Amino acid sequence: MRTVIPDQLKVQLRYPARAVGLAGAAAMVASVFLPWSYGHEALDDVGFTGLPSPLQFVFLILPIAILALLGIPLVGKAKLGRWAKIVAWNTTAKTASLGALATVVVALAAIAIELGGLVNIETGGWLALVGAILAAAATVFLPDSPEPTLSRVKSPRWLQITAIVVVMAIVLFGSAYALGMDDAGAFLTLAALLVGIILTLRQFGVFGWLGIASANNNRVLVMSAFVVAFAFPFTQNGSNANMSIAAQVLIFAATALGLNIVVGLVGLLDLGYIAFLGAGAFTAAVLSDSAFATINFHPPFIVTVLIAGTVSSLLGLMIGAPTLRVSGDYLAIVTLAFGEIFRISMLNLDGSDGPNITHGSAGIPGIPDLNLFGFDFGQAHIIAGIEIGRFANYFWLMLLVMALIILVFTNINHSRIGRGWVAIREDEMAAEAMGVNTFALKLLAFAGGAFLAGIAGAIKAHHDVSVTPEQYVFLESAFLLAAVVLGGMGTVSGVLIGAVILKVLPEKLRFFSDYRLLLFGLLMILMMRFRPEGIIADERRQLEFHDDDEELADEIEEELITHHAHLNPERKGFEL
């Protein structure tokens, strides 16, 4: 963030600003040992003296980080050695302070709303606010640091792997903790805090370093991500509510990955994608053992899944073949209409206007649980003393399906077909002029993406027990698209993160249900303003990032050594 404060003033004020910043951070540290509110009902109880709540403990990370970022440089540039350049001390302190300020504001607002008025805020809360304002104001006056070079620091492989595993463990327990919160104010405070911490780490250069570490240890990353996801049900102690959300997240994410082929790789805007999920769900429903199933053919689920995927991809071809000759806005309008046509057709196939396939708005209820190879998905199981409920079973099934989908997506992305897709996205005319069969590839994308959505839909039918047309409204298509754009078009991990955010937030913010869409609109606008490439940028767009990083690291080290030797001629090199 660039400020309008002149650089010269910043240099003059750097010592007083640093002192005020340190004082502010110290005030924030002190504040968690004082009560923030008079009542004990807000934010999972922040009303004790001398005993911080878990939330306040997590909050401590930011002020302690500010203390370190502002304090450590006081030892002087010479002692810091190359670390003076590796870390963007001042800028990171500024980010941390602004993050802390945002968190405190959200927390105090939550206390005021939940307990009825600002009078309920106690000394600790005010102290935290004053400290955060002081720290934020002071760090704005510090001179800007150069870009951090932490990502270029060489590190041993074991350290990289350890870092990945630690991050994954934090993700596992963090998500279990966050999902366990039922207080909306506390959840929002934690969300603000997490955003603050993540931005601070990013400014510090941790993500650049982690990006390289995970690029070097891709297998470890993928494996540990799956282990963490697999272990997630064990953190829930048989709670069905969260496992249901988790299974829904995976179904949503699988559909979003299908959409990601169409939007992210080929660059075709599709606003009716939920229809393909619906087509899969309805197909599975009418072929299931439900008493309301309208087709007297009940194949085993493996066959049903394939039929559901095929039906969806046939629909994809039907919509694709005539409309792929239009592009851009026109394609978006046609697909939008297609989504609505699907929903209304499902409503009308109720026996009065046509054949009775879907029972109209009543849909098909009573879809039995899956039973694969004698394993009943409706039964709870006890594994290692922890109850694994019905939704956890579906969660694991979806995890398996996700693994397959990710494999398909990555393999095809790194083939001639994937390159053809991206070439179409980049410049369709040039792609055609280079011999790429653009029409066939676009159809393949539509049909393939729809197939993935159809598979997800078939599992969703059994997970949800009933299928009705009103589950497949335009808003759901918009959410799918939002997950792809928010997470990062063309990436797997980005879309997964986008799907998690867009599914978990509404569940946890039921309190805000009226303002939910407003919140998402705001989120999207902010993303488009500050990070249009999404949370995770496509590797094709990030390649310059680890181009020759080792050489650069060597270069910088050498430059630092000569620089250092020049300052202290008696010393050769340094010991860090």
Next chain:
Amino acid sequence: MNERPEVSREVLLDARNVTMQFGGLRAVNDVSLQVHTGEIVGLIGPNGAGKTTFFNCLTGLYQPTSGAVEFAGQALPPKPRLVVRAGMARTFQNIRLFHNMTAIENVMVGMYSRTKTNAIDAILRLPRHRREEEESTQRAKDLLEFVGLTGSGDSLSRNLPYGDQRRLEIARALATDPQLLLLDEPTAGMNPQETRQAEELIFKIRDLGLAVLVIEHDMRFIFNLCDRVACLVRGAVLVEGPPAVVQNDPRVIEAYIGMPANDVAAKPTAATEEDADA
């Protein structure tokens, strides 16, 4: 200069009486042009003469209103990608690379029509997919080396310097394994040194046995390079012949820089009449 013995060669590209009409505008008017195997042919002409439109007629982007184009004895297929399969590849006047792909990926896209991996092969990583992928990567690297882009393979194409982008576009076109390469202003925006490198590159391509048809405004470049030059003015071929002949043709000079001053003074009405015709 370029004095190679005139050997009889086969006709590779045979465009006969190609006309392209856009509403009331006749952008290409009855143009006939032949390119033989292993030949470098230049296409010059002032701005708006219809050179690029003629290129688009040859590569399937436009369907000529009338006239016929034959390539290697066969009628030209009507779609750009089929033209590529038939063995003709092009570059663009304004560089049209795939900007967010790496240089090597750009070249590999060019191989699309010469490779066969289907979706199932790719998903299952079958051996033939892997083999083809390895071969493509190797060939892409070789092509990058050929055009002088060794070591830039992993850079995004939009991050390459301008001259390198032009060369990458040539590498991408070569990846389609063409018999005839059509270059649309390959040295536009280049400095003299880069232009000389481009010239060497085109000779190298000719030495591979390819024919080259090149549009250019840089006269020194074109007269150095080409075996034959055709000058297009207002959609029609004005002169065609060896560089030395075209270079000194008064009609060509007139088309580019107008009539000598004394001539203009002598017959001012003729010039205005001609302008009005245009």
